[in-house]
Amino acid sequence: MRAVVVSAPGTAELVEAACRPPGPGEVRVRVAVAGICGTDRRLAARGADPPRIPGHEAAGHLDDGTPVGIHPDVGCGRCPHCLAGLENRCPDKRSVGLDRDGGLAEWLCVPAAHAVPVAGLDLRLVPLLEPLACCLHALSTLGVGRGDTALVVGAGSMGLLCMWALQAAGATVAVAQRSPERRALAARLGADVVLDPGQDPQAELGRAPSVAVVAAPGTEPLAWALAKVAVGGRVHAFASTPGGAPVDANVVHYRHLTVVGSTGSTVGDYRRARDLAASGEVPLARLPRSTVPLERAPAVLLGRDGHGALKITVDVEGTSQ
Template sequence: MMRALVFTGPGVVEVDDVADPVVGSGEVLLHVAAAGICGSELHGVKTPGFRVPPLIMGHELAGMTDAGDPVVVNPILSCGRCDLCLRGLRQICRERQIIGVHRSGGFAERVSVPATAVRPLPSELGWERAAIVEPAANGVHAWSLSGRPEGGTVGIIGAGAIGLVCLAVALAKGAARVEVADRAASRLEAAARLGAHATVPALTGEYDVVFDAVGTPETHRQAVERLRPGGTTVWLGLANPEAGFDASGLVRTEKRIIGSFAYTDEEFEEAVGLVADWELHWVRSYPLDEGARIFTNLMEGGDSPIRALLRPN
């Protein structure tokens, strides 16, 4: 038996003793060292649908193999043979599955994952940084989709973990000015510490690129309105499916909206190197046994910490 944080029903997660994972053919047993709680999981437990209980979630994970190798897990599983996979677009494979969504994930002491999902880690990286690789890869992918506006102006809506990694990537890649909007003062403070040129309750300028890391009708509308003519907004947030923007204005000003889901294998590898130098004051670790309390607090609207990691071992 082992300890795990289990999604047991709408709005409920519980730490419990569960059976050890069965390691199948082509799989490896991972001793989890750290797993991040993603906002999509908070929403998924509060409003079940994509994730079906009972489920051990956790798609942002890193740990040690039985052989003693430190690894991080790329949770995107794909068929590997379709037209999209062969073009390097595994993240949008029509048969895509995700560790922690369609099968058990990292909110446990141990988890079995396909050997193809593990990526080696530099031994000096540390588990806290390793657990940030997956969200960081989302930021790398969003930057690529935006057209890589080196020397341009960037607006970011939402200073949660995804908004902050978009900020860190934009600064690393050469954006001339990055402004971040959020309603929570503590999150704006975190963005300022990471190097945002301005932190505001709402974007008011005109930007080459706007990243929407929230995903509500209101933020969708703001993201489109704040673009310069011909600009691009990249939507990463999944809070609400409604579009909420003026389609006529989109046509008249040739603005572009691009959805961003996950990352390519190359972008995931790039993220491993990027996080080594990041300031991670916005990340905090907790024992797995505190998982239900931490998860529930965040699910009910708590805004601290910005990214919580569960540490089983």
């Protein structure tokens, strides 16, 4: 089968790879489409030994034709986190596309429970369910409800998916973003308020946001959110930040803040993402997306292609060429 393989740091190649048969409890998926995100680019930059097929945002068909989306966080199934249904916290989790081979290949084998049926959804949008599931998981740690005011810092694809997820939970959402183009995009996609970091969310929203999701890396966006949420507010550190993001503990202390974090999602979050997309509450088709053939995936992974695109999906099957 054709597959993209990451080996030495800074290498990603399209190769002819062996297609392994499904193991016990696994199903085989004929991959149709897969998304590429920062996690995949970081894997390509640091390399993989043994070599790895990336792609944790995949969709395709089972042998019987059932359309499925892949939930990538595969837990051990035995530890306290897995038994509580929080496989994304499992210390021994083996995530599809990171710790085991992923969806940038014509075939993929995953545990049956992680191939989630997605009948009725446009398969080209199904790679977006994984990042949406991560947003839903993050929101579950914030306890967002109807009537909340929320602040999203950063209008990249994750920030915009969080915006829709917060709105679906009943919140009024302000999106803060430095670039005017991205601010305009957030407004077009339905942000209740857009602002640049020089503006005050409380003034724009009418009251200080009770929750914030920081979907931009670095200390500055996190520190800004900690300063701008309401006293007693809750802030999710959602962006991965190379080198860390030190913040002033006094701000947390004197403003009575709760800082939370999470990474990945559970199968339950993935199913909720599917249902929100299917009902139209989260309008995934409106997220700007560019699609490339599998041949271009290595260049995208290595940052040599796809600049400026908000979200890139890979047409693995070659149907749209």
